[in-house]
Amino acid sequence: MTFHLHITGLVQGVGFRPFVWQLARVMELTGTVSNGPDGVHVYLNADADTARQFKLRILAEAPELARIQSIKINPTTPRLYPDFSIIHSQSGGQASLLLTPDLALCDTCRTELTESVNRRFNYAFTTCTHCGPRYSISHALPYDRPATTMADFALCATCKAEYQDPANRRYYAQTNSCPDCAVTMSLYDQAGQCVSADQTTIIEQAVAQIKTGHTVAVKGIGGYLLLCDAANPDAIAQLRRRKHRPTKPLAVMYPSAEAIRQDCSCQNDELNWLRGQASPIVLLDKLAKPASELAWEALAPALGQLGVLLPYAPLLALLARQFGRPLVATSGNISGSPIAYTDEQAIGQLPAVADYILTHNRAIMVPQDDSVVRLSRVYRQPIMIRRSRGFAPTFLREPGSGTANVLALGASLKSTFAWQLRGNTYVSQYLGDLESYDTQTNFRATLHHFLRLFDARPDWLVADQHDGYFSTQLARELATGWGIPLTRVQHHEAHLAAVLAENDVLTSPDPVLGIIWDGTGYGTDGQIWGGEFMSYQDGVVDRVTHFDYFPALLGDKMPREPRLSALSLAYEMPGADTLLRQKFTHAEWTLYHKLLTAHRLSTSSVGRLFDAVAALVGLVDRVSYEGEAALLLEEQAGRYVRQYGFQAARSYLPVSWTGPTIPTRAIIGGVMTDVLAGKPTAAIAARFHATLVATVSAVARREGVHQLAFSGGVFQNALLVDWIRHDLDAAYQLYFHRQLSPNDECISFGQLIRSTRQSDQFSPVQTETDYVLSHSR
Numbered sequence: 001m002t003f004h005l006h007i008t009g010l011v012q013g014v015g016f017r018p019f020v021w022q023l024a025r026v027m028e029l030t031g032t033v034s035n036g037p038d039g040v041h042v043y044l045n046a047d048a049d050t051a052r053q054f055k056l057r058i059l060a061e062a063p064e065l066a067r068i069q070s071i072k073i074n075p076t077t078p079r080l081y082p083d084f085s086i087i088h089s090q091s092g093g094q095a096s097l098l099l100t101p102d103l104a105l106c107d108t109c110r111t112e113l114t115e116s117v118n119r120r121f122n123y124a125f126t127t128c129t130h131c132g133p134r135y136s137i138s139h140a141l142p143y144d145r146p147a148t149t150m151a152d153f154a155l156c157a158t159c160k161a162e163y164q165d166p167a168n169r170r171y172y173a174q175t176n177s178c179p180d181c182a183v184t185m186s187l188y189d190q191a192g193q194c195v196s197a198d199q200t201t202i203i204e205q206a207v208a209q210i211k212t213g214h215t216v217a218v219k220g221i222g223g224y225l226l227l228c229d230a231a232n233p234d235a236i237a238q239l240r241r242r243k244h245r246p247t248k249p250l251a252v253m254y255p256s257a258e259a260i261r262q263d264c265s266c267q268n269d270e271l272n273w274l275r276g277q278a279s280p281i282v283l284l285d286k287l288a289k290p291a292s293e294l295a296w297e298a299l300a301p302a303l304g305q306l307g308v309l310l311p312y313a314p315l316l317a318l319l320a321r322q323f324g325r326p327l328v329a330t331s332g333n334i335s336g337s338p339i340a341y342t343d344e345q346a347i348g349q350l351p352a353v354a355d356y357i358l359t360h361n362r363a364i365m366v367p368q369d370d371s372v373v374r375l376s377r378v379y380r381q382p383i384m385i386r387r388s389r390g391f392a393p394t395f396l397r398e399p400g401s402g403t404a405n406v407l408a409l410g411a412s413l414k415s416t417f418a419w420q421l422r423g424n425t426y427v428s429q430y431l432g433d434l435e436s437y438d439t440q441t442n443f444r445a446t447l448h449h450f451l452r453l454f455d456a457r458p459d460w461l462v463a464d465q466h467d468g469y470f471s472t473q474l475a476r477e478l479a480t481g482w483g484i485p486l487t488r489v490q491h492h493e494a495h496l497a498a499v500l501a502e503n504d505v506l507t508s509p510d511p512v513l514g515i516i517w518d519g520t521g522y523g524t525d526g527q528i529w530g531g532e533f534m535s536y537q538d539g540v541v542d543r544v545t546h547f548d549y550f551p552a553l554l555g556d557k558m559p560r561e562p563r564l565s566a567l568s569l570a571y572e573m574p575g576a577d578t579l580l581r582q583k584f585t586h587a588e589w590t591l592y593h594k595l596l597t598a599h600r601l602s603t604s605s606v607g608r609l610f611d612a613v614a615a616l617v618g619l620v621d622r623v624s625y626e627g628e629a630a631l632l633l634e635e636q637a638g639r640y641v642r643q644y645g646f647q648a649a650r651s652y653l654p655v656s657w658t659g660p661t662i663p664t665r666a667i668i669g670g671v672m673t674d675v676l677a678g679k680p681t682a683a684i685a686a687r688f689h690a691t692l693v694a695t696v697s698a699v700a701r702r703e704g705v706h707q708l709a710f711s712g713g714v715f716q717n718a719l720l721v722d723w724i725r726h727d728l729d730a731a732y733q734l735y736f737h738r739q740l741s742p743n744d745e746c747i748s749f750g751q752l753i754r755s756t757r758q759s760d761q762f763s764p765v766q767t768e769t770d771y772v773l774s775h776s777r
Helices: 016-026 048-061 107-113 157-163 202-211 233-243 257-263 268-275 314-323 343-352 437-454 470-482 491-502 562-570 576-583 586-597 606-616 628-644 664-676 681-703 718-728 744-756
Strands: 002-010 030-036 039-045 067-075 084-086 185-189 194-196 216-219 224-229 281-286 305-309 327-331 356-360 372-375 382-386 406-408 418-421 424-427 460-464 486-489 512-522 528-537 540-546 707-711 733-735
Touching: 002 048, 016 030, 016 039, 016 048, 016 084, 048 067, 107 314, 185 202, 194 202, 202 216, 202 224, 202 314, 202 356, 216 314, 216 343, 224 233, 224 314, 224 343, 233 327, 257 268, 268 281, 268 372, 314 327, 343 356, 406 744, 418 744, 424 744, 437 470, 460 470, 460 744, 470 486, 486 491, 486 744, 491 512, 491 528, 491 707, 491 733, 491 744, 512 606, 512 681, 528 606, 528 681, 540 681, 562 576, 562 586, 562 606, 562 664, 576 664, 606 628, 606 664, 606 681, 628 681, 628 718, 664 681, 681 718, 707 718, 718 733
Parallel strands: 030 084, 216 356, 281 372, 406 460, 460 486, 512 707, 707 733
Antiparallel strands: 002 039, 002 067, 030 039, 185 194, 185 356, 216 224, 224 327, 281 305, 372 382, 406 418, 418 424, 512 528, 528 540
């Protein structure tokens, strides 16, 4: 008999066909295996029992990088195969497969780099079927060399033999090359002049420039990185001035895990993230006495954690090994622009921030920043801060979780788009804040690259309710051009939908309380939401309570100046003049008080509450990057908790609170009392965190729920996550994001889930012609 096995999931570009070939050889079976536009296809000569055993062994023994979603096995037209062979990919038909993300350098290739007798010794672009770029170099599907930017690189005889040998780990490795058929590098100066193309010494020359205090822009997997000496405060200060990045933490690349552990606490789970296939930046705690001469205060001012990564590409590994010390490794861009990924962008833009540019002639199709992950200290809860290289764009869901063809364009900050197409779900890489023309252009380009990859258009679009968002305006433009419907989804409902779907509780018969806290989101009442409690049951979403509104001042200026949040919340309270007056000029003080008495726009934002407390305790009045005030406050609270424990901090929430909304000003009043009394900053910061946890507990008790779901940028705070788990784990089922970030990167996925309303999971949503929402209380 002949059986057909159709395998879907993350099964292309991960050595899956050689694995199937080897398994068939072991089981002495005949047939074929090939990539298709909808997955992997296997034809097998076998009886029914043997075919089932073959399927079970595929599931049990698949390559580590593979992610199988389904295997369908059916008898098919009988055909006798003489042997088992791998055949060329089937390129016809509609693409319906998961896209393989870019994979970090594997251990075997990393070892080969250092072996002087190996023909790929010191070769900066060595890869195999287990590692190397995938998504970033693909311009068509399925994933095969002619459909990548490797198409123009002819294989030498030795590489071709590897490529054609099913027993070789480089069999059908689409990025395969060696020094005899090399991807080649060039080193340019700030004037755009090529200063070296000598492949044997070019890395040494780049390292020499870094050692003299220069910054070198290096073409990585998803774009350019800026490298400089992490132990040189002057080099770091120059890089900060050039990037207009005075205090935002800078990531550091170490040559090895052993070197990391000389400076940072690195537990095994964190090391697994660092060494995994995605190889993200991981936030690690600073040791009391770092062994290296790392310029910690210049890298992460006032913070006790550092973003650390290992070299995930062979070029970076060679640079790091030859430099031998930690390197600053931050995105190669100019202020306000996305990461540069084309050679033209690098030569045109990066001389403003780098002294030299180390590039190569393998093109990048789509840009990707490095992903960022942190783990909470106590409960080891992984928190995705930025989901990009190594993770995007595939999003793993259960097969059959959605069949509609829907494209969601996300929010404005931390932008992504999500597409449900032909039974698969894709969530794009982080694409930046859509406030600059360059970022908007990049968003469009990445979206249209997706449309070309799948040769498809959506049947309808989804966007945020905020008319001012570029993503909403683009959705309207595309909906008009394509003649398809556009659905609008409220920002915080999208957050809730995302975390519910990630945890597979959309169909839960029991009520779920969503705690959705962030900086800003347009509410259905025209106000700015951000401190929301939303119930979900039987397809109905209710906003059950929220933090009391307070005046929203001066638009986007407010999140950039925490002093404004402090003023907005405390200006009528006793002691406000003492704490706040010195933070403003006389003209500002007079003007802002007039604005406060005449304001029309209010906010419930917990993000702004963090800002207010940070300003009141004297940590920061103006920030230079998003979330700076919250990070500083978390740092202070963490110091207190590590010394005294969670139980030592008392909540500012009034014990007698029973009101319909959370008493925001009463909480701030408690903060002010402690500040005026001279209480330590760390103690006040810890009490504020305790207040937030107590508020969750109080609302959950009042609503009588036992399932709590958390989303929104506030829950990037690892201390807060730990505190919630410490206080509430025993009494409640807690749901946090798994694959996605709790920040606005998850909005596009939530919009997609919210709009499809599978099985009537949600009440009706706003369209351009119809607006029906079930918000009560």
